[in-house]
Amino acid sequence: MASDSPKQHWSTAEEEIMEATYRALLKHGYADLSISRIADELDKSKAAIYYHYDTKDDLLVAFLEFAVDRFEETIETETGDEPPEDLEHVIEKLLPLQPDEEQRQLQAVLVGLRSQAVTNEVFREQFTQIDERLAATVRSIVECGIDDDTFRDVDPSRVAEHILATVNGAMYGRVTTDRKSAAAAARVSLASYIDSELRCRS
Amino acid sequence: MASDSPKQHWSTAEEEIMEATYRALLKHGYADLSISRIADELDKSKAAIYYHYDTKDDLLVAFLEFAVDRFEETIETETGDEPPEDLEHVIEKLLPLQPDEEQRQLQAVLVGLRSQAVTNEVFREQFTQIDERLAATVRSIVECGIDDDTFRDVDPSRVAEHILATVNGAMYGRVTTDRKSAAAAARVSLASYIDSELRCRS
DNA sequence: CAACACTTACTGAACGTTCGGTAAGTATCA
DNA sequence: TGATACTTACCGAACGTTCAGTAAGTGTTG
Structure with missing residues (x-):
C-alpha cells in the first residue's frame, strides 16, 4: 500500500x-x-x-x-538577534566540537546516501535542497548582521557558501578519514575568521 | 610508516x-x-x-x-617563493573556477570511492593519507608566508585545515548537488579571506 | 629448423549463492 | 465476512567466482 x-x-x-x-x-x-x-x-x-x-x-x-x-531535526535552531552568536550556534549544530555517536552515525549514513546523488537525480535534488536551505539560513544571519552593523559589508551569499562548504567539508572528512582533530581545527579557524574578518572593527 | x-x-x-x-x-x-x-x-x-x-x-x-x-597527477604543482600566489595556485588545481569535464568525472568517481571509506578500512586509510598530504602542502605554504612576513602569525595547521575543508566541501557540493555557482562563490570568499585575514597589513 | 615442453592470456560455460520481487495462504480483528 | 498485516515458499536473473580448454607465443633440445 x-x-x-x-x-x-x-x-x-x-x-x-x-x-x-x-x-x-x-x-x-x-x-x-x-x-x-x-x-x-x-x-x-x-x-x-x-x-x-x-x-x-x-x-x-x-x-x-x-x-x-532526522538530519533537519538535529539542526533545528531558533535564531536570536545577535548574528555572531547565531552563526556560532548553527555551526555548532552542524559540526559539533565533540560529536556524540548518534550524530556521527547519522552523518555516516547521509554521506553514503549523498554519494548516490552523483548518479541518481532524486537523490541529487534532495541534497541540493538541503544545501540550499542551509546556505539560506547562514546568508540571512549574515544579512542581519550587516543590517545592524555587527558585520562588515561583505557579500552575504558568498560568505554563506564559504561557511557551508567549510562545514560540509569538515564533516565529510570526519566520517571518511581517521584525522581526528582536523574537523575541530577547521572549525576553530572558521570561528576566528568570522570574528575578525566578518565582524566590524569599531 | x-x-x-x-x-x-x-x-x-x-x-x-x-x-x-x-x-x-x-x-x-x-x-x-x-x-x-x-x-x-x-x-x-x-x-x-x-x-x-x-x-x-x-x-x-x-x-x-x-x-x-590520477588525482595526484592532476594536482601536481611546484611551489614558488610567493606564498599567496602558491596558495592560489594549489586551490585553483583542487577547485578550478571552471572545471573541465575530465576533472569533474574524476572527482565524481573519487566521491563514490570515498563514501566507501566509512565502512572500509583500506579505503579510509587511503583518503586519510590524501587529506594528510594536502593539509601538509597547504600548511607548509602558510608557514613559509609567516616566516617571510607575507602572512600574519596565525596557526598554520588550523588555517590549513580550514582551507582544505572548504575546498573539499565545495568540491563535494559540486558533484552531489545542482547548485552551479556555489563552489565558485565559496572559492571567491576563501580567496578574499586569504587576502585580507591572512595577509599582513603593512 | 623442427619437435617438444611449457607459459601467458585469454574464452565460454558453468557453479552455488543472493538478488529483487511475487503468489498463495493465514491469523487477527472490526 | 472482508479488509489488514503479515508469512512461507518460491521464481528467474544477476551476482562473484571457478573450470576446462585453447590459441599464440617462448625457450630448449636433437
Whole structure:
C-alpha cells in the first residue's frame, strides 16, 4: 500500500522498516544494502517490506526522506538577534566540537546516501535542497548582521557558501578519514575568521 | 610508516581493466558496479578480469590506487617563493573556477570511492593519507608566508585545515548537488579571506 | 629448423549463492 | 465476512567466482 501522496507521518510498521534500514546501512553501507539485510534488522519477513513498499527504489526514496527529516531535526535552531552568536550556534549544530555517536552515525549514513546523488537525480535534488536551505539560513544571519552593523559589508551569499562548504567539508572528512582533530581545527579557524574578518572593527 | 609497495606500474591489460572500471563507475556508480559491467566496458571477457585479479575486492583496491594516482597527477604543482600566489595556485588545481569535464568525472568517481571509506578500512586509510598530504602542502605554504612576513602569525595547521575543508566541501557540493555557482562563490570568499585575514597589513 | 615442453592470456560455460520481487495462504480483528 | 498485516515458499536473473580448454607465443633440445 505504498502511496505517492506527500506523507509527513509514518505508520508504526513503516517506521520500524526505516529504523531497520538505518541499522542495515550502518552495518553494511549503501553498496551492500539489500532487502534481506533490512529484514535481518527487522522483526518481520522480507515480504513484509514489500507489503509496505512496491520496490527497493521506493523504499530507498522513502528512507532518504526519513534520514533528511532526522538530519533537519538535529539542526533545528531558533535564531536570536545577535548574528555572531547565531552563526556560532548553527555551526555548532552542524559540526559539533565533540560529536556524540548518534550524530556521527547519522552523518555516516547521509554521506553514503549523498554519494548516490552523483548518479541518481532524486537523490541529487534532495541534497541540493538541503544545501540550499542551509546556505539560506547562514546568508540571512549574515544579512542581519550587516543590517545592524555587527558585520562588515561583505557579500552575504558568498560568505554563506564559504561557511557551508567549510562545514560540509569538515564533516565529510570526519566520517571518511581517521584525522581526528582536523574537523575541530577547521572549525576553530572558521570561528576566528568570522570574528575578525566578518565582524566590524569599531 | 607505510611500506613501499612495489606496484607502481601496470601492464597493458591491467591498465585496460582499470580504464574500463573507471567508465563503468561513471555509468553506474559504485553501488551498482559489477564485474560484468566492467567487462562490458572492456574488449575482454569477465573471466579475463579474474586472470589478473583474484577477487572483486582486489580489483577495487587496485582501482583505488589507480584513481588516487590520477588525482595526484592532476594536482601536481611546484611551489614558488610567493606564498599567496602558491596558495592560489594549489586551490585553483583542487577547485578550478571552471572545471573541465575530465576533472569533474574524476572527482565524481573519487566521491563514490570515498563514501566507501566509512565502512572500509583500506579505503579510509587511503583518503586519510590524501587529506594528510594536502593539509601538509597547504600548511607548509602558510608557514613559509609567516616566516617571510607575507602572512600574519596565525596557526598554520588550523588555517590549513580550514582551507582544505572548504575546498573539499565545495568540491563535494559540486558533484552531489545542482547548485552551479556555489563552489565558485565559496572559492571567491576563501580567496578574499586569504587576502585580507591572512595577509599582513603593512 | 623442427619437435617438444611449457607459459601467458585469454574464452565460454558453468557453479552455488543472493538478488529483487511475487503468489498463495493465514491469523487477527472490526 | 472482508479488509489488514503479515508469512512461507518460491521464481528467474544477476551476482562473484571457478573450470576446462585453447590459441599464440617462448625457450630448449636433437
